[in-house]
C-alpha cells in the first residue's frame with residue numbers, strides 16, 4: 001500500500017502550519033522528513049495517520065495493506081510510550097488485544113517481532129530493566145506486530161545517546177533489509193535522514209512547504225559514516241536548511 005498526499009494544508013486557528021504538501025510514500029521505501037523546529041513535521045505525521053483531519057487536501061491509501069495487517073498505520077514515538085508495569089511481551093501484546101485473533105497467532109506474532117528486534121531473551125523484562133535503545137526496540141516490535149502498511153515514526157531516536165542511535169540505525173537497516181517495511185520518518189537529524197531515507201523531504205520553516213525532495217539511490221547498507229557520497233548529501237541538505245533553521249530559531253525566540 002502506498003500513501004499519497006494531495007494538496008495538504010493545515011492550520012490551527014490563525015496559525016498556518018502546513019501549506020500545499022504533495023508527496024508519495026511508496027510501499028517498501030523509507031521517506032524521511034526534515035525541517036526546522038515548529039515547521040509542522042509532527043503535524044504532518046498526525047495527518048498521515050488520520051489522528052487529525054487536514055484543513056485542506058487529503059491523504060489517500062492506495063492499494064491494499066500487506067497480508068495479515070491488523071492496522072494499516074502505526075506510530076513509533078520519541079518517548080517509547082511503553083506501559084511501565086507491563087513486560088516486554090505485555091507491551092507488544094497490548095496492541096493485539098483489541099483484535100480478534102487466535103491465541104496461537106498472537107503468540108506467533110509476538111515471537112516473530114521479538115526475534116526480529118533481538119528481544120526474545122528479554123520478553124519477561126519490564127521497561128525499567130531495559131536501556132533506552134532496548135525500550136525503543138520494544139516500541140518498534142509493538143508497531144511491527146500488527147504488520148502495518150506504513151510505520152509512522154516521530155523522531156524515534158531523539159531521546160537516545162549518540163552511540164545508541166548508531167546501533168538502532170543499524171538495527172533499522174537490518175530490519176528493512178529483511179522485510180522492506182514502509183515508513184515516514186520524521187527527524188531533526190540530517191545524519192539519520194541520509195542513512196535511512198530513500199527520499200528525504202525538506203520542509204521550509206512554518207508554514208511548512210516542501211522545498212525539495214532528495215532521492216538517495218544508494219543501498220542502505222552502503223551508507224556508512226565515512227562514505228563521502230553520504231557526507232556530501234548531508235552537506236547539501238544542511239546548506240538547504242541552514243537559513244530556514246536560523247530564521248525559525250529567531251522566530252521561536254521572538
Ligand SMILES: Nc1ncnc2c1ncn2[C@@H]1O[C@H](COP(=O)(O)OP(=O)(O)OP(=O)(O)O)[C@@H](O)[C@H]1O
Pocket residue numbers: 012015017035036037038039040041042043044188206
Ligand atoms: N494541537 C495544536 N494546537 C495548536 N497549535 C499546535 C498544535 N499542534 C502543534 N501546534 C503548533 O503547530 C506548529 C507545528 O508544530 P509541530 O509539532 O507539527 O512542528 P514540528 O516541526 O514537529 O516541531 P519540532 O521540530 O519542534 O518537533 C507549532 O507552532 C506548534 O506550536
